[in-house]
Amino acid sequence: MNLSSIYLGVDVDSKKALFKEIGKIAEKKIKIESIKIIEKLNKREMLGSTGVGQGAAIPHTKIEGITKTIVLFLKLNNSVDFSSPDNKNVDLIFAIIAPEDTQSEHLLILSSISNFLRKEDNLKKLRALNDANNAMKIFSKY
Numbered sequence: 001m002n003l004s005s006i007y008l009g010v011d012v013d014s015k016k017a018l019f020k021e022i023g024k025i026a027e028k029k030i031k032i033e034s035i036k037i038i039e040k041l042n043k044r045e046m047l048g049s050t051g052v053g054q055g056a057a058i059p060h061t062k063i064e065g066i067t068k069t070i071v072l073f074l075k076l077n078n079s080v081d082f083s084s085p086d087n088k089n090v091d092l093i094f095a096i097i098a099p100e101d102t103q104s105e106h107l108l109i110l111s112s113i114s115n116f117l118r119k120e121d122n123l124k125k126l127r128a129l130n131d132a133n134n135a136m137k138i139f140s141k142y
Contacts (some may be wrong), residue, residue, distance in 0.1 A: 051084025060096035
């Protein structure tokens with residue numbers, strides 16, 4: 001993850017609006033139409049919520065025609081409903097967009113983000129963030 005993948009103070013009012021925002025950001029980074037990204041995120045979400053509890057979510061998808069995986073971190077101004085298992089709204093999002101033909105890389109990223117989020121202290125640190133450089137310091141330890 002790098003500084004250009006960290007978005008703090010994101011203003012959205014729903015999961016749908018969040019996916020639009022992720023689509024818009026990703027489109028600039030990987031030159032794939034945002035609508036394709038949004039559709040794939042929604043399709044994955046229909047299989048079950050990517051909310052992992054404690055106010056965090058890891059929406060993820062695979063996209064045809066890209067060669068590298070991107071991970072985005074978004075900290076929302078207001079939490080949104082994600083149908084998370086613990087029924088808590090979500091304000092911390094790690095979005096993973098991987099090439100269609102990858103298997104292990106995107107699972108490794110999912111796993112390391114999950115492990116990171118299991119430490120409650122990390123969630124507190126992320127919620128206190130107001131600077132992308134500080135976010136990088138937290139992420140660089142993992």
